[in-house]
Each structure stands twice: as C-alpha cells, then as structure tokens.
Amino acid sequence: xxxxxxxxxxxxxxxxxxxxxxxxxxxxxxxxxxxxxxxxxxxxxxxxxxxxxxxxxxxxxxxxxxxxxxxxxxxxxxxxxxxxxxxxxxxxxxxxxxxxxxxxxxxxxxxxxxxxxxxxxxxxxxxxxxxxxxxxxxxxxxxxxxxxxxxxxxxxxxxxxxxxxxxxxxxxxxxxxxxxxxxxxxxxxxxxxxxxxxxxxxxxxxxxxxxxxxxxxxxxxxxxxxxxxxxxxxxxxxxxxxxxxxx
Amino acid sequence: xxxxxxxxxxxxxxxxxxxxxxxxxxxxxxxxxxxxxxxxxxxxxxxxxxxxxxxxxxxxxxxxxxxxxxxxxxxxxxxxxxxxxxxxxxxxxxxxxxxxxxxxxxxxxxxxxxxxxxxxxxxxxxxxxxxxxxxxxxxxxxxxxxxxxxxxxxxxxxxxxxxxxxxxxxxxxxxxxxxxxxxxxxxxxxxxxxxxxxxxxxxxxxxxxxxxxxxxxxxxxxxxxxxxxxxxxxxxxxxxxxxxxxxxxxxxxxxxxxxxxxxxxxxxxxxxxxxxxxxxxxxxxxxxxxxxxxxxxxxxxxxxxxxxxxxxxxxxxxxxxxxxxxxxxxxxxxxxxxxxxxxxxxxxxxxxxxxxxxxxxxxxxxxxxxxxxxxxxxxxxxxxxxxxxxxxxxxxxxxxxxxxxxxxxxxxxxxxxxxxxxxxxxxxxxxxxxxxxxxxxxxxxxxxxxxxxxxxxxxxxxxxxxxxxxxxxxxxxxxxxxxxxxxxxxxxxxxxxxxxxxxxxxxxxxxxxxxxxxxxxxxxxxxxxxxxxxxxxxxxxxxxxxxxxxxxxxxxxxxxxxxxxxxxxxxxxxxxxxxxxxxxxxxxxxxxxxxxxx
Numbered sequence: 001x002x003x004x005x006x007x008x009x010x011x012x013x014x015x016x017x018x019x020x021x022x023x024x025x026x027x028x029x030x031x032x033x034x035x036x037x038x039x040x041x042x043x044x045x046x047x048x049x050x051x052x053x054x055x056x057x058x059x060x061x062x063x064x065x066x067x068x069x070x071x072x073x074x075x076x077x078x079x080x081x082x083x084x085x086x087x088x089x090x091x092x093x094x095x096x097x098x099x100x101x102x103x104x105x106x107x108x109x110x111x112x113x114x115x116x117x118x119x120x121x122x123x124x125x126x127x128x129x130x131x132x133x134x135x136x137x138x139x140x141x142x143x144x145x146x147x148x149x150x151x152x153x154x155x156x157x158x159x160x161x162x163x164x165x166x167x168x169x170x171x172x173x174x175x176x177x178x179x180x181x182x183x184x185x186x187x188x189x190x191x192x193x194x195x196x197x198x199x200x201x202x203x204x205x206x207x208x209x210x211x212x213x214x215x216x217x218x219x220x221x222x223x224x225x226x227x228x229x230x231x232x233x234x235x236x237x238x239x240x241x242x243x244x245x246x247x
Numbered sequence: 248x249x250x251x252x253x254x255x256x257x258x259x260x261x262x263x264x265x266x267x268x269x270x271x272x273x274x275x276x277x278x279x280x281x282x283x284x285x286x287x288x289x290x291x292x293x294x295x296x297x298x299x300x301x302x303x304x305x306x307x308x309x310x311x312x313x314x315x316x317x318x319x320x321x322x323x324x325x326x327x328x329x330x331x332x333x334x335x336x337x338x339x340x341x342x343x344x345x346x347x348x349x350x351x352x353x354x355x356x357x358x359x360x361x362x363x364x365x366x367x368x369x370x371x372x373x374x375x376x377x378x379x380x381x382x383x384x385x386x387x388x389x390x391x392x393x394x395x396x397x398x399x400x401x402x403x404x405x406x407x408x409x410x411x412x413x414x415x416x417x418x419x420x421x422x423x424x425x426x427x428x429x430x431x432x433x434x435x436x437x438x439x440x441x442x443x444x445x446x447x448x449x450x451x452x453x454x455x456x457x458x459x460x461x462x463x464x465x466x467x468x469x470x471x472x473x474x475x476x477x478x479x480x481x482x483x484x485x486x487x488x489x490x491x492x493x494x495x496x497x498x499x500x501x502x503x504x505x506x507x508x509x510x511x512x513x514x515x516x517x518x519x520x521x522x523x524x525x526x527x528x529x530x531x532x533x534x535x536x537x538x539x540x541x542x543x544x545x546x547x548x549x550x551x552x553x554x555x556x557x558x559x560x561x562x563x564x565x566x567x568x569x570x571x572x573x574x575x576x577x578x579x580x581x582x583x584x585x586x587x588x589x590x591x592x593x594x595x596x597x598x599x600x601x602x603x604x605x606x607x608x609x610x611x612x613x614x615x616x617x618x619x620x621x622x623x624x625x626x627x628x629x630x631x632x633x634x635x636x637x638x639x640x641x642x643x644x645x646x647x648x649x650x651x652x653x654x655x656x657x658x659x660x661x662x663x664x665x666x667x668x669x670x671x672x673x674x675x676x677x678x679x680x681x682x683x684x685x686x687x688x689x690x691x692x693x694x695x696x697x698x699x700x701x702x703x704x705x706x707x708x709x710x711x712x713x714x715x716x717x718x719x720x721x722x723x724x725x726x727x728x729x730x731x732x733x734x735x736x737x738x739x740x741x742x743x744x745x746x747x748x749x750x751x752x753x754x755x756x757x758x759x760x761x762x763x764x765x766x767x768x769x770x771x772x773x774x775x776x777x778x779x780x781x782x783x784x785x786x787x788x789x790x791x792x793x794x795x796x797x798x799x800x801x802x803x804x805x806x807x808x809x810x811x812x813x814x815x816x817x818x819x820x821x822x823x824x825x826x827x828x829x830x831x832x833x834x835x836x837x838x839x840x841x842x843x844x845x
Contacts, residue, residue: 057739084745094740098758107754108744110596111589117596160744 006032008164008195009054014063016049016219023049024060025219031164031197036190038206038227039199041216042242047199050216051166054197055086068163084112087157091169093149095141095156101128102137105156113160120159127155131185147178151185158189165189167198203247207231215239298384306386308816317810318817319444319461321798325818328633328788334624337514338636339468341507346472347479348499354483355492359425364417367427368410375403429477436473439466447805498606504647505614508640513631514623517616523572527612530576534608535601537580541587542597554584572615579607589749630707633788635821637707641789642776645714649775652715653722658752660723661730671723678720684781686713691785710782718775725767729760762840769833773826780822794818
C-alpha cells in the first residue's frame with residue numbers, strides 16, 4: 001500500500017503470535033490525519049491486539065508499524081516518544097486508584113511533558129470541563145461511576161495533547177445508561193478533528209461518526225469501507241453473517 | 248454512586264428505615280451467647296476457660312511469694328543497663344526528642360477524632376466490670392477479692408451515674424479523644440507522686456521492709472517530658488497550616504534515629520569535623536552545578552555521557568584507598584545525575600530536585616561524621632547500649648535500613664533484567680534458608696574474616712547489619728506480593744502515557760503495592776522487634792538477658808535470687824505493650840489510606 005502524504009499511522013503486513021496462536025495474520029492499512037476509523041469484529045478476531053500494537057503495548061513480530069513517521073522498534077526512546085503522542089483509553093478505565101482525579105490527569109503532563117504544575121492543573125480542569133465533570137476533580141476514582149471514570153480516562157489521555165487517540169472497547173464495561181455519556185464525549189472529540197482508532201461494538205457510533213469501518217476476523221481485515229457501504233451493502237459473507245447476528 | 252444522595256421526600260413511596268427494636272443485655276445475650284443448644288455449650292466451656300485463666304494469672308501476680316521489688320528496684324538496669332549516671336540526661340533528652348516529634352505529628356496530621364460521653368462512660372463501665380469479675384474469680388486472699396470487686400463495681404457505678412446525669416447529651420460526639428488521652432497521661436504522671444512500692448532494706452534482706460514512691464528518681468523528668476509534650480502539641484497546632492510542616496516532620500523522624508543513638512546516646516565526638524565539612528561543601532557546589540546543567544533538557548545526549556562517566560568514576564573509587572565519604576558522595580552524585588532527566592521536571596520542581604540532592608549530601612556528611620567519631624560515654628562494655636535501649640536500637644535500625652533494601656530487592660526480583668532477577672532471588676533464598684540465630688552467631692564469628700584487615704565494626708553494628716539483611720529478605724517477599732497484586736492494567740495505562748520504567752515504578756506500581764501489603768509489613772516490623780531478643784546469644788545485654796540472668800543472679804546491691812518469674816512477666820508485658828501500639832497504629836494508617844480506594 002502506498003504511503004500517502006497525510007498518513008499518520010502506517011501498518012504493513014503486521015503479524016503477531018501469542019505462543020503458537022497467531023493473533024494477527026497480516027494487517028495492512030493506513031490511517032490519515034483527522035480520520036476516524038472504527039474497528040469491529042467478533043471477539044477473538046484480533047482487533048484489540050491490533051490497536052494495542054499501534055502503541056506497542058503488544059509487540060508485533062513481523063511487518064511494519066510506523067506512527068507519525070517513526071517506526072516501532074525495540075528502541076525504548078522511540079517507544080516512549082510515540083506513546084506520549086498516542087493517547088489510549090481502555091475497556092477497564094485503568095485509572096490510578098491511589099491518586100485523585102486531578103492527579104490522575106496531571107501526573108503524565110508534569111513528569112513526561114515536564115510542564116509546570118499549575119499549568120498542568122489548569123489544563124486538567126479545562127479537560128474535565130470538556131468531558132463534563134469538573135466538580136469531581138478532588139475525588140478518587142473509586143468514588144465515581146463507571147461512565148465518569150471512563151470520561152476521566154479520556155481526559156487523562158487528552159492531557160498529553162496526543163495526535164492520535166486509541167479506544168479499546170471504551171464502553172464495553174459500562175452500564176447501558178452510562179454508554180451514551182462516554183459516546184457523546186467521543187463524538188465531540190471526533191468532530192474537533194482528532195485522529196481516532198476505535199474498537200467498539202457500538203454500531204450506532206460506527207455508523208454516525210466513522211469515516212471508515214474495518215471488519216476484523218481471523219486476525220486480519222476481512223472488509224473495509226465507509227459506514228454507508230458497510231452497513232447497507234456488505235460484500236463478504238463473513239461480514240454479512242456478523243451484521244445479521246448483531247443488528 | 249456516592250455523590251447521588253437520595254433525598255427521601257422526592258421519591259414517591261420511599262420510607263425511612265424503621266427504628267431498631269430496643270435491645271437490653273438479656274436480648275443481646277440470648278442472641279449472641281445462647282442462641283442454640285450448641286452455642287450454650289460453647290459459651291459455658293469458653294466462660295470456664297476464661298475464668299480459670301483469669302484466676303490463675305491474677306493469683307500468680309498477687310501471690311505474696313512474688314518478689315516484684317526485683318523488678319521495681321532494677322527498672323533502670325532493665326531499661327538502660329549500665330549507662331553511666333553522669334550521662335543519664337542523654338537518655339531523657341532522647342525520650343524528649345521522641346515526645347516532641349510525636350506531639351508535633353499528632354498536631355500536624357490532625358490525629359484524634361471526637362467521641363461521645365456514651366462511649367466514654369461505656370468504656371469506664373466495661374473496665375469496672377472487668378475489675379469486678381477479676382476481683383470475684385481471682386485466686387486472691389479473701390479481703391483482696393472483696394476490695395477489687397468493690398473497686399470494680401464502684402467504677403462501673405460511677406460510669407453509669409455519669410451517663411445518667413448527661414442524659415441526651417451523652418449521645419453527642421463532642422469530646423476530643425486526644426483530650427481524654429492527655430488527661431490519662433496527666434493522671435499517670437500524677438500517680439508517680441502517690442504510688443508506693445516496697446523496697447528492700449539492707450537489714451531485713453530483699454523482702455520489703457519499707458516502701459518508697461515508685462519512680463522516686465524519675466518523676467521529675469517524666470513531669471518535664473509531659474509538659475514538653477503539651478507545649479510541643481500547642482506549637483504543632485500553631486504551625487500545622489504551614490505547608491512544609493509535614494515533610495519537615497517526616498525528615499525529622501527519619502533523622503531522629505541517628506541523632507538519638509549516635510549523637511545523643513553514644514555522645515559521639517566529631518573528630519573530622521573541618522575536613523568533612525570542606526569535602527561536603529565541595530560536593531554541594533560542584534554537584535549542584537552539574538545537576539543544574541543536567542536538568543536543563545537541551546543538554547540531551549551529552550548529559551547521559553556526563554552521568555555515565557560520574558557513575559564509572561564513583562564505582563572505580565571503591566577499589567582505591569579514597570576516603571569512604573568521598574566514595575559515598577560521588578555515588579550519590581552519580582545516582583542523582585542519572586535520574587535528573589526523569590525526575591528533574593521543570594520550573595519549581597527543578598529546584599526542589601536540587602534541594603533534595605543538597606539535603607542528601609548534608610545528611611550523608613553528618614552520618615559519616617557520627618560513624619567515624621568516638622564515644623564520649625564510657626562503660627565497661629565497648630558500646631554504651633544495653634537493656635531495652637539496645638532492643639530499640641536494633642529494632643528501629645533494622646526496620647528502617649531494611650525497608651529500602653527490601654524494596655530494591657523486590658523490584659530487582661520482579662525486574663525484566665535477568666541479572667538483577669537472579670541476584671535478588673539467590674540473595675533472598677540464601678538469607679531465608681538459614682535461621683536468624685545462625686546468622687547472628689556468624690555475624691560475630693565469621694563476619695570479621697570477610698573484611699580486609701583494619702576494617703572493624705563493633706559487635707552491635709555487626710548484629711544490626713545482619714538483622715537488616717535478614718529482615719530485608721522477608722520484606723522483599725512481602726513487597727513482591729504487593730507488586731504482583733497491582734493489576735496489569737495499571738502498568739499498561741502508565742506505559743500508554745509515555746512514562747518511563749522508573750516513573751511508573753515510583754508513581755504507580757510501588758505506592759499501590761506498598762499500601763496493599765501494610766498488614767504484612769507491620770507483621771514484619773513486629774517480628775523484627777521481638778527477634779531482637781535473640782541478641783542475647785552473642786552476648787549483647789538486651790532486656791531479656793538482663794531479666795533472665797543479671798537481675799536474678801548478679802544485681803547489686805541486692806541479689807534477687809529466684810526472681811526470674813517476675814522479671815519474665817514484666818519483660819513480656821513491656822514487649823506486648825509496644826507491639827500492641829504498633830498494631831493499632833498500623834490499623835489506623837490502613838484505614839486512612841483506604842479512603843477512596845476502589
């Protein structure tokens with residue numbers, strides 16, 4: 001695949017094994033700047049592994065992944081550099097339970113970005129305002145609801161002012177009534193022009209927000225296209241079966 | 248969740264929970280002691296065991312054959328062994344340092360809530376009830392049974408009267424706990440002017456001939472300490488809103504150990520003062536300049552080069568006959584230089600980092616001055632430490648020193664670098680595989696051969712080092728348990744934010760791991776405290792050895808032959824009091840840290 005001028009994530013034949021089990025069987029795709037890519041697929045299809053390879057929480061064994069022009073190798077400084085440019089939101093939130101909400105958000109800007117404390121706190125309060133929970137700043141994660149925790153997690157990732165945001169099933173651990181508040185924040189983020197890669201089961205979100213949908217199975221991209229194409233006129237049998245089961 | 252408070256009137260159909268039915272003691276006993284035939288049997292058996300034990304214990308204590316004056320006349324021997332008279336002020340000053348730090352900390356951390364008259368009178372009534380029961384069942388002479396039962400009942404009655412008088416006000420939580428504790432302390436010190444104990448008399452032998460005030464010689468110092476404590480608490484309240492007060496107190500506690508044991512109690516003469524001060528000053532200036540250059544991030548690659556060279560230079564000096572203080576200071580500088588890009592930060596934190604470096608240098612120079620000095624306190628033994636004093640010296644020293652070593656070992660054992668992992672594992676398995684007594688004997692017998700000629704340690708230092716190494720191995724395993732309990736997602740989240748391994752460990756993994764294992768760590772502290780009694784085996788006179796051998800055999804001017812039982816009981820009580828305090832303090836810390844967790 002040719003590398004376009006705006007391609008911020010480049011993946012070429014990415015393969016990954018867990019022991020003998022091959023989780024990724026050759027993934028090739030590029031993500032443009034300001035593009036919102038939604039990854040869907042049955043569980044065990046490798047979509048989470050793929051997104052985790054992008055900031056090297058998992059190491060791919062074959063193929064090339066380059067983020068913002070820097071190739072993912074074992075060079076630790078490259079990895080830390082890329083990770084500070086790529087925000088990630090997890091299914092289980094993974095907030096730091098021993099720190100207040102404000103400290104959760106300011107920790108990395110202060111120590112990784114070396115920003116002065118008061119500046120980082122100002123930024124954090126602005127982000128909490130943006131995700132709609134500034135009044136929770138001095139509480140601990142355990143005192144917040146799941147939806148609020150996930151919004152804090154988004155704010156924490158945004159505090160590093162990343163160029164790309166990765167979402168690994170951000171709403172799967174939430175009660176139905178809390179899913180919307182998180183999706184609303186994500187929609188607002190997409191509209192602001194953030195480059196996003198989102199693994200999700202929320203088809204409504206995919207249809208409404210995605211520029212492109214990737215359908216994963218057997219560790220590779222089975223079908224990709226615009227939401228329009230994908231939901232109204234899928235080509236592949238596997239895609240049709242998957243959509244018929246969940247829609 | 249927590250923030251969505253349900254306001255009753257807004258919810259249709261909501262009702263207040265019903266008042267619980269009134270519960271008298273009869274209902275309580277029926278529900279908790281006699282609910283089923285089986286529990287009736289258990290209650291009776293348990294009650295019998297309790298009565299028999301109480302009767303035995305208190306009968307033993309009150310038996311007229313007991314020679315308790317063996318303990319009361321030898322209290323000083325048990326506490327400080329043969330510490331010279333003219334230096335006793337050093338002991339009181341040391342206790343004073345601890346009292347002042349404790350009082351300031353109580354104020355700074357706002358310890359102590361409020362309690363209600365109901366709870367307080369409840370405690371008085373329970374105490375009275377307990378005394379009455381003891382008075383009734385103990386194997387006392389009959390008059391004593393009556394006296395104690397009477398005192399107990401009177402106390403319980405007093406508590407009940409006060410509660411009745413307070414009426415509804417008893418329910419309000421408005422009595423500060425610290426005021427109650429302070430009142431008890433005042434009462435305790437006041438009792439030193441009243442309590443009489445029998446003292447042996449040269450004419451009639453060790454059986455008491457006359458009585459004398461308990462703490463005849465020490466009540467004035469205790470009074471002064473009490474006043475100091477109250478004054479310090481007042482000062483603490485005045486300065487607690489000043490932001491650096493808590494960090495300063497933590498530093499004060501950390502420094503109190505070398506200050507008390509090396510500076511005050513050992514009375515160290517600083518022989519190398521001017522030379523060491525000069526060296527320290529040189530390192531302060533040069534080091535501050537280097538670190539200032541390194542935390543300015545633009546320096547980049549050449550910064551790593553400079554700190555690498557410093558580290559190699561520091562390691563090389565250990566093979567050369569340079570003064571130990573220079574080797575240590577160079578090592579500290581190298582470590583600070585290496586960590587500068589990670590923890591240097593920007594703006595204010597840059598200067599804070601340099602301040603921490605300066606503080607470390609000052610403390611290190613001070614410690615080395617103490618370590619190389621000579622003692623001004625002359626006793627028969629090489630070191631002026633003995634009795635309960637040596638128990639503290641070893642317990643606190645071993646715990647404080649083994650803590651950082653244990654944490655480093657735990658991190659090494661869970662590290663991804665195989666060399667560290669293997670070294671830590673071998674160390675831990677080796678140390679844990681040999682009994683502490685064996686290590687202690689080896690510390691005195693074998694250890695000296697491991698060092699080049701000319702390097703010598705006092706016995707107490709050797710023993711302290713081995714206690715430290717031993718305790719560190721166990722501590723490392725406890726901390727490792729905590730590290731494994733931190734979920735993988737925490738490491739992933741900090742990685743995803745671009746934190747380095749050092750930052751992740753310092754800010755995310757380690758704090759969570761340590762708070763998860765506080766109960767195990769306190770267990771380790773208590774075990775170390777009690778294990779110090781093993782030093783008797785290498786001839787150090789700790790409180791247990793004095794109680795077992797010195798008081799019953801060799802004490803002057805009275806030889807309390809056959810008083811070993813009484814001594815052991817008191818020593819056991821002393822150990823128990825302190826371990827009980829440890830355990831209560833740890834429970835409190837656990838509760839406080841648990842706020843907002845999960």
